[in-house]
Amino acid sequence: xxxxxxxxxEQSELPEQMRIRRAKREALLESGAEPYPLGYxxxxxxxxxxxxxxxxxxxxxxxDKVATTGxxxxxxxxxxxxxxxxQDGDGTQLQIMLSLDRVGASALDEWKRLVDLGDQxxxxxxxxxxxxxxxxxxxxxxxxxxxxxRPLPVAHKPLSEETRVxxxxxxxxxxxxxxxxxxxxxxxxxxLRDSFHSRGYVEVETPMLQxxxxxxxxxxxxxxxxxxxxxxxxxxxPELYLxxxxxxxxxxxxxxxxxxxxxxxxxxHSPEFAMLEFYQAYADxxxxxxxxxxxxxxxxxxxxxxxxxxxxxxxxxxxGGEWRSVTVFGSLSAxxxxxxxxxxxxxxxxRYAEKHDxxxxxxxxxxxxxxxxFEELVVPSLQAPTFVRDYPEETSPxxxxxxxxxxxxxxxxxxxxxxxxxxGYSELxxxxxxxxxxxxxxxxxxxxxxxxxPLDEDYLRALEYGLAPSGGVGVGIDRLLMAFTxxxxxxxxxxxxxxxx
RNA sequence: GGGGUGCUAGCUCAAUGGCAGAGCUGCGGACUUUUAAUCCGUAGGUUCAGGGUUCGAGUCCCUGGCGCCCCA
Numbered sequence: 177x178x179x180x181x182x183x184x185x186e187q188s189e190l191p192e193q194m195r196i197r198r199a200k201r202e203a204l205l206e207s208g209a210e211p212y213p214l215g216y217x218x219x220x221x222x223x224x225x226x227x228x229x230x231x232x233x234x235x236x237x238x239x240d241k242v243a244t245t246g247x248x249x250x251x252x253x254x255x256x257x258x259x260x261x262x263q264d265g266d267g268t269q270l271q272i273m274l275s276l277d278r279v280g281a282s283a284l285d286e287w288k289r290l291v292d293l294g295d296q297x298x299x300x301x302x303x304x305x306x307x308x309x310x311x312x313x314x315x316x317x318x319x320x321x322x323x324x325x326r327p328l329p330v331a332h333k334p335l336s337e338e339t340r341v342x343x344x345x346x347x348x349x350x351x352x353x354x355x356x357x358x359x360x361x362x363x364x365x366x367x368l369r370d371s372f373h374s375r376g377y378v379e380v381e382t383p384m385l386q387x388x389x390x391x392x393x394x395x396x397x398x399x400x401x402x403x404x405x406x407x408x409x410x411x412x413x414p415e416l417y418l419x420x421x422x423x424x425x426x427x428x429x430x431x432x433x434x435x436x437x438x439x440x441x442x443x444x445h446s447p448e449f450a451m452l453e454f455y456q457a458y459a460d461x462x463x464x465x466x467x468x469x470x471x472x473x474x475x476x477x478x479x480x481x482x483x484x485x486x487x488x489x490x491x492x493x494x495x496g497g498e499w500r501s502v503t504v505f506g507s508l509s510a511x512x513x514x515x516x517x518x519x520x521x522x523x524x525x526x527r528y529a530e531k532h533d534x535x536x537x538x539x540x541x542x543x544x545x546x547x548x549x550f551e552e553l554v555v556p557s558l559q560a561p562t563f564v565r566d567y568p569e570e571t572s573p574x575x576x577x578x579x580x581x582x583x584x585x586x587x588x589x590x591x592x593x594x595x596x597x598x599x600g601y602s603e604l605x606x607x608x609x610x611x612x613x614x615x616x617x618x619x620x621x622x623x624x625x626x627x628x629x630p631l632d633e634d635y636l637r638a639l640e641y642g643l644a645p646s647g648g649v650g651v652g653i654d655r656l657l658m659a660f661t662x663x664x665x666x667x668x669x670x671x672x673x674x675x676x677x
Numbered sequence: 678g679g680g681g682u683g684c685u686a687g688c689u690c691a692a693u694g695g696c697a698g699a700g701c702u703g704c705g706g707a708c709u710u711u712u713a714a715u716c717c718g719u720a721g722g723u724u725c726a727g728g729g730u731u732c733g734a735g736u737c738c739c740u741g742g743c744g745c746c747c748c749a
Contacts, residue, residue: 191686191687191703191721192686192687192703192704192720192721193687193702193703193704193721194687196703196704197703235710250711250712250713250714251714252710252711252712252713252714252715253708253711253714254707254708254709254710254711254714254715255707255708255709256708256709257708257709257710257711258709258711259710259711259712259714260712261712271711271712273709273710273711275709275710276709277709292702292703293702306710306711306712307710307711308710308711308712310710310711310712312710326687327687327688327702327703328687328688328702329687329688329689329702330687330688330689330700330701330702330713331688331701331702331713332689332701332713333688333689333690333700333701334689335688335689336688336689336744337744337745338743338744338745339688535749674743674744675742675743675744676743
């Protein structure tokens with residue numbers, strides 16, 4: 177049972193500044209004002225006022241009366257004339273002024289007594305420019321619209337990275353870059369949707385809760401369905417469902433949604449991440465590479481007005497033109513200075529691994545070992561956008577065999593700035609071969625590979641009805657934003673997973 | 678999994694094993710053209726938690742919590 181003495185106890189343990197702000201809230205109520213009123217009769221946002229008066233002469237009165245609102249970010253109070261800088265959610269700032277002769281002694285006194293940095297206020301008055309030429313609203317009246325009970329962080333010292341992530345709402349108030357990120361992300365996703373809609377694609381939403389993990393090699397999150405009495409997996413990829421869509425005749429299909437992978441957390445990995453996947457009948461990995469480049473370039477253009485994106489640190493990064501294309505074994509051979517192919521013996525690959533201090537897992541098949549060598553020796557050098565093509569068959573159970581090179585599959589990975597941005601296939605559509613690949617995966621799972629895919633009987637049944645020759649692509653949305661902005665994944669995701677405090 | 682490193686006032690950070698401090702914020706005062714306002718005064722602490730060593734621990738040791746960096 178919570179009673180008044182408990183509340184008092186809690187209150188007396190609050191930091192001084194929070195006690196004072198609570199007292200100001202009480203004082204507002206006692207004076208007949210609302211600390212949290214229903215609204216404010218706003219006639220113009222800060223941005224609308226700024227847009228309307230881009231250049232006023234110094235010390236000029238417009239005669240234009242407005243009612244506007246914003247969060248108090250700076251205060252400069254003098255005896256009979258007070259200045260404050262208000263900020264809107266879009267980051268627009270505008271100065272307001274309260275003078276004794278306009279608002280009167282009691283309103284000016286209450287302003288100085290009850291308003292703190294971080295409070296949201298409404299101001300009604302005339303648009304003017306100050307004697308220093310600053311566009312301002314000279315108040316006839318002001319009102320609290322939301323009293324802030326917590327002080328803002330210091331405006332001129334950056335918040336710690338952890339606080340920025342844990343309290344993103346504060347980060348959004350304080351840091352333009354955080355606000356820009358949200359809008360860059362929204363613009364990017366809208367552009368991607370537009371790009372696919374304009375090409376006749378249909379957007380679908382496939383299950384997040386799945387009875388089998390499938391579509392990728394990754395460890396899943398496991399949960400439990402009470403009604404079914406079974407385990408469920410949070411999806412690691414939508415791939416197998418999207419291909420079912422193509423079987424059903426949705427010939428161009430895409431989905432933008434979340435995947436969940438129960439793996440490490442670092443500057444390029446989040447357990448929960450946004451994924452774009454798209455599939456097209458009668459396409460292959462070549463045409464899908466072109467399409468992937470186009471939609472990414474269109475997204476870059478929608479954000480930056482150019483195919484040259486500008487990172488947060490100001491450096492420019494060119495995503496324009498055709499993108500470089502190499503093969504896994506060609507680039508690996510170049511890095512090693514010796515010819516390596518999919519038929520290079522395992523023992524030879526081991527020698528290369530030892531020479532380059534690559535730790536080898538004995539469970540790895542030769543194809544996996546070659547891929548690891550590639551990731552170690554080639555990937556860090558892939559800064560400009562590069563399609564890396566033609567992977568070993570044994571690591572890609574959902575991909576069609578290469579049309580001319582035995583042992584390889586028609587798969588590319590897209591690398592930008594040294595990380596993988598997406599992957600594309602000529603899809604494996606033969607149900608008999610697909611069953612063989614699943615069987616091979618099952619053997620891996622028996623050997624303890626927790627990333628191996630289980631056999632998905634229903635997916636095979638779908639293939640047995642006939643999947644048209646198709647191309648498919650997955651692109652990480654968070655990583656695309658990383659490529660655009662040059663920031664880490666925890667900056668591109670609004671609320672990344674963090675340990676409970 | 679291994680190694681390193683950090684956690685101190687609302688925020689950002691100091692403090693040889695010896696009185697726990699600064700700037701900003703806050704509070705009180707002055708100021709009708711400021712814009713990170715300025716000036717004067719002042720308050721603010723369970724040093725992440727728990728144990729240990731010591732005359733004495735923010736500091737050294739141990740355990741745990743939460744971060745960050747490097748390696749695998």
